[in-house]
Amino acid sequence: MKKIAVCGKGGTGKSFLVFCLAKVFLEEGKKVLVIDTDESNYGLYRLFGFNEPPLELIDFLGGKVAFKEKMKKKIIKGEKESKISLLEQENYFLENIPKEFFKKRENLYLLTIGKIKKPLEGCACPMGVLSREFLEKLILKENEVVVVDTEAGIEHFGRGIEKAIDTVIAVAEPYLEALEVAEKIVFLASSMGKKVYLVINKVPLEYEERIKKILAEKKLEPIGIIHFYPEVYCASLEGNLLLESKVFEEVKEIIKSLL
Numbered sequence: 001m002k003k004i005a006v007c008g009k010g011g012t013g014k015s016f017l018v019f020c021l022a023k024v025f026l027e028e029g030k031k032v033l034v035i036d037t038d039e040s041n042y043g044l045y046r047l048f049g050f051n052e053p054p055l056e057l058i059d060f061l062g063g064k065v066a067f068k069e070k071m072k073k074k075i076i077k078g079e080k081e082s083k084i085s086l087l088e089q090e091n092y093f094l095e096n097i098p099k100e101f102f103k104k105r106e107n108l109y110l111l112t113i114g115k116i117k118k119p120l121e122g123c124a125c126p127m128g129v130l131s132r133e134f135l136e137k138l139i140l141k142e143n144e145v146v147v148v149d150t151e152a153g154i155e156h157f158g159r160g161i162e163k164a165i166d167t168v169i170a171v172a173e174p175y176l177e178a179l180e181v182a183e184k185i186v187f188l189a190s191s192m193g194k195k196v197y198l199v200i201n202k203v204p205l206e207y208e209e210r211i212k213k214i215l216a217e218k219k220l221e222p223i224g225i226i227h228f229y230p231e232v233y234c235a236s237l238e239g240n241l242l243l244e245s246k247v248f249e250e251v252k253e254i255i256k257s258l259l
């Protein structure tokens with residue numbers, strides 16, 4: 001488990017799970033690179049207790065305008081988006097990235113690919129292609145692990161972001177649409193030959209048995225269940241770093257069963 005992506009429907013808790021996974025890996029002594037590939041949501045840095053986001057990697061690696069032009073030419077030539085190369089270098093190491101392009105605290109590194117900023121700025125394809133290629137070319141050292149926060153839904157599978165990923169965690173809330181998106185993610189990731197695990201998040205304690213019964217009827221076998229914790233919700237509402245919560249114990253158990 002070296003490159004992990006957390007996927008799921010919007011609002012199911014992807015970013016929060018990314019934060020929990022990073023925290024647990026850091027406690028295990030790993031160097032953790034969190035890569036934010038979500039083009040729409042800005043707040044991951046806040047969840048990690050930083051005051052501002054890092055500069056966007058897309059600007060370090062070539063810039064959105066140049067990438068758009070490059071992509072247009074390649075698409076006209078008939079290249080498939082999932083195969084287009086935008087990056088000059090063969091490989092990237094964390095050390096090669098200038099420090100303004102990540103936020104760092106001890107062994108935690110937060111990187112962001114790029115965000116949508118203006119109306120009519122065009123599609124986010126260059127960010128998708130860049131996420132895929134950067135993840136493919138990013139070489140990890142022994143003790144390093146990458147945790148990728150993805151855009152809601154499944155479009156990133158079309159763009160092939162999961163190509164370089166070895167483990168996909170599909171996170172769902174206990175309601176039908178979220179479960180359906182997670183099922184689709186399980187299907188897509190396993191068709192790509194990835195290890196994929198389902199996690200059900202925000203389960204109210206009083207409904208746990210009922211939810212488990214419904215999951216069993218649907219032949220869904222989550223690797224873990226995370227309960228709904230008011231302190232998680234409140235920390236995010238207030239924009240505070242969550243330091244202590246039993247939720248981390250539940251995530252630790254999930255990671256243990258992944259290994």
Ligand SMILES: Nc1ncnc2c1ncn2[C@@H]1O[C@H](COP(=O)(O)OP(=O)(O)O)[C@@H](O)[C@H]1O
Nearest residue numbers: 010011012013014015016202228229232233236
């Ligand atoms: N286990 C949980 N208990 C309570 N609130 C949660 C839990 N997991 C996530 N949340 C909250 O749900 C909201 C959406 O979570 P977020 O991680 O932003 O979702 P996503 O990244 O999938 O859109 C946030 O306010 C977050 O704090």
Ligand SMILES: [Mg+2]
Nearest residue numbers: 014015038041
């Ligand atoms: Mg998110």
